[in-house]
Amino acid sequence: MEKPILVTGVSSGLGRGLAEVYLEKGYKVYGCSRRAPEELIERGLIHESVDLGSPEQGAEKFRKLIRGVEAWELVYLNAGKLGEIRDMKDAPLDDLRETMEINVWANKWILDLLFEEASEVKQVIGISSGASKSGSRGWNGYSLSKAALNMLMKLYAGERPDTHFTALAPGLVDSGMQDYLTNLPADDRFQPLEILKAAKGTEKMPDGKTCAGMIVDLLPKIRAGESGEFADIRKL
Numbered sequence: 421m422e423k424p425i426l427v428t429g430v431s432s433g434l435g436r437g438l439a440e441v442y443l444e445k446g447y448k449v450y451g452c453s454r455r456a457p458e459e460l461i462e463r464g465l466i467h468e469s470v471d472l473g474s475p476e477q478g479a480e481k482f483r484k485l486i487r488g489v490e491a492w493e494l495v496y497l498n499a500g501k502l503g504e505i506r507d508m509k510d511a512p513l514d515d516l517r518e519t520m521e522i523n524v525w526a527n528k529w530i531l532d533l534l535f536e537e538a539s540e541v542k543q544v545i546g547i548s549s550g551a552s553k554s555g556s557r558g559w560n561g562y563s564l565s566k567a568a569l570n571m572l573m574k575l576y577a578g579e580r581p582d583t584h585f586t587a588l589a590p591g592l593v594d595s596g597m598q599d600y601l602t603n604l605p606a607d608d609r610f611q612p613l614e615i616l617k618a619a620k621g622t623e624k625m626p627d628g629k630t631c632a633g634m635i636v637d638l639l640p641k642i643r644a645g646e647s648g649e650f651a652d653i654r655k656l
Contacts (some may be wrong), residue, residue, distance in 0.1 A: 424448045424489050428530065429499025431455040431466065433595030434547065437628030438496055439465055441636055452485055470524035472499055473518055479529050488532065491540035494639075497527045498547045500565075502597045505558040505610055516561040522567035524572060528584065531576060541583045543643065545635075546573045548587040550652060558610035570650050577648025585635065586642050589652040590626040590635060 425442045428453030429435035442449045444465050451460070453471040463465050468485035470478045501522045503515055526548060534541055552558045552566035570587040577585040592598070602620045604613055618627040627632070634653060635642075642655045 421552035422448055423493040424450060424491070425452045425493055426450045426486070426495045426534075428452050428470075428472070428497055429453065430460070430465065431457045433597070434593050434631055435496070436460065436591060436633070437593075437630070437632035440579045440629050441508075441632045447493070450485055452482060452644070465502060472522045472530075473528055475521070475525070478526065479533060483531060483533055483537065486537050491542070492495075492534065492538055493542055495534065495541060495544045497530065499526070500547065501562075501585055503561045504601065505557065505604060505613070506560070507609070508560045511560045515566070519565050519634065520568065522598075523527065523562070524568045527569065535580070541580075543584045544573070544576070544586070546570075546585070546587045547629060548573075548589050550589045550591075552587075552589070552650070556610070556612050558607075559612075562622070566612065569619070573650075574648035581647070584643055586645060586646045587603040588635070588642065589648045589649070589650070589654075591633055592619050593631045594620070594625045594627045598625065 425447045427435050427438045427449065429440045431453035435458060439449050439460050443465060450466045452468050454469060456467055456469055457465065468481050469482045472478050499522065501520045502521050546568055546569050551563045551568045552570050555563050572618055573585040573587040593656050595651055598616060598620060601613060602617045607613065638653060638656050642651060
């Protein structure tokens with residue numbers, strides 16, 4: 421099934437799960453991440469090691485990955501950085517800048533390169549978060565960057581009517597990010613931590629591949645929504 425799929429942040433978590441699901445379905449899957457997922461590469465993943473925090477070097481390697489692909493069936497902008505949970509006043513500007521670089525600006529140059537190299541990109545899903553709406557205390561740079569990602573999808577939707585864009589919150593996914601969050605000490609300032617700890621190890625926090633399967637099953641509903649809008653998997 422020669423339908424090219426692109427997934428960023430493919431080495432772990434939801435990105436790895438998406439790559440696994442699509443490889444099993446027979447799609448031609450391209451992926452980028454800093455670390456090379458050797459097992460997936462052996463199974464057919466076309467991979468390039470890309471540092472999204474370094475626009476110049478990252479863009480050069482990313483262009484190498486996508487060169488020659490004329491049409492993309494689906495692009496998942498999944499790679500992202502959480503950062504430390506702490507109050508905004510304690511968040512260094514350098515750390516906030518890096519979070520915005522990876523979670524927002526990297527997705528801009530990725531999209532620009534995709535549209536420059538390919539004649540068609542059918543669908544783009546930017547992996548967002550409920551944190552982009554809730555603004556919970558402690559999720560400072562992450563919330564800011566995911567809110568900006570939501571708007572990035574909306575802006576590109578206005579410019580690219582032939583491509584369907586969605587900013588999608590995938591719900592809780594058991595990943596390295598959740599390992600960090602659920603191992604933090606209890607802190608009354610950061611209330612969502614207790615919700616995450618209670619969900620860890622339950623069906624409320626599926627692993628990356630399970631969540632990926634849910635997203636793939638919901639694609640018709642996602643595509644039926646207005647291009648550029650935010651959607652939460654838990655409400656579809």
